[in-house]
Amino acid sequence: MIPVSLARAGLVLALSICAGCSEKDATQAGGKPRAASAVPVTTAPVVRKTMPVKLQAIGNVEASTTVAVKSRMDGQINAVHLSDGHDVAQGQLLFELDARALEAQVRQMQAAVQRDRALVANQEAKEKRYAELLQQGFISPDAYNQIRTDLDAARATAAADEAALESARVQLSYTRIVSPISGRAGKVMIQLGNVVKANDTTPLVTINAVTPIYVSFAVPEQHLPTIRAFLAKGPLSVRAVPAGDTHAESEGNLTFIDNAVDQQTGTIRLRATFANRDNRLWPGQFANVTLTLDRQDNALVIPADALQNGPKGPFVYVVTADSSAEMRSVKVDRTDGPDAVIADGLRDGETVVTSGQIRLTPGAKVQPKAG
DSSP states (O other): OOOHHHHHHHHHHHHHHHHHHHHHHTBOGGGOBOOOOOEEEEEEEOEEEEEEEEEEEEEEEEEEEEEEEOOSSOEEEEEEOOOTTOEEOTTOEEEEEOOHHHHHHHHHHHHHHHHHHHHHHHHHHHHHHHHHHHHHTSSOHHHHHHHHHHHHHHHHHHHHHHHHHHHHHHHHHTTEEEOSSOEEEOOOOSOTTOEEOTTOSSOSEEEEEEEEEEEEEEEEGGGHHHHHHHHHHSOOEEEEEETTOOSOOEEEEEEEEEEEEETTTTEEEEEEEEOOTTOOSOTTOEEEEEEEEEEEEEEEEEEGGGOEEETTEEEEEEEOTTSBEEEEEOEEEEEETTEEEEEESOOTTOEEEEEOGGGOOTTOBEEEEEO
């Protein structure tokens, strides 16, 4: 059995050894406490630059003009001069209908007009002779008036037949169906050999004008006064890119503001016009639309990735002169893609943390690297 005094002495010695080990671990060379390791973070400077003031929306691409081509008379299609999906020019011949009956009618009316002109010429010569006879007193005024009446009737008949000839020519022109606009043809719905009726329900083909082209979109009604104010100063630029398209945005101008706000959605419908020379915008597509209202000079800008949300609102971590992280509440004016415009809370030239914030606490040391 170990004496009590000897056991106590052993316990005191063990505690002394442990205390010495702890003190050694807690010190570095020179006796200073070991510093906590710095947190690696990515940083970016707070800068001032010109930023656009813009609105973003989802729009729908629309043809500037759409025409459903239909026949204006009954007849059989004798020729089709276009293919599905091809470009057509204004005045280009698209379809031909059987014109034989109308061509015969035109020839008949031409003959009638020639006959009428001959009769009028004869009546004019007769009227001239009778006028001379009337002056010489060889005929009565009543006889001359009858000749004059016959001349007027011949002229009226000639005029009526000429009008009928013109009408027949117009009807004949309907057998040649031409494109009323320049654009892109859709599918030809009625093919060679079919019989069509005047203004039938099914069009022969539908043509969309795609140069220029429209993009319609809606924005909340509270933006209407601002849009109208800036539009009064000059044209407003609009950019559009089809959903999923990785190419550069197409550029156009705002050309239309609807005359009423949609009461169900609380939005106002706008429309922009694009030249669309490269045919990148296609009727029916959805497109991401950006309406630029103005440009803000000397705006305070940071990367949007620097923003964090806390119980009191947005904040950022600012890297101080001693490489410590300072949590700073900020007031965000707006975000624009990868950038955020700051209204208050930061100064030009400061550095903010853009990644690695999850490991930071206020006052923590950081090891910054430029983003």
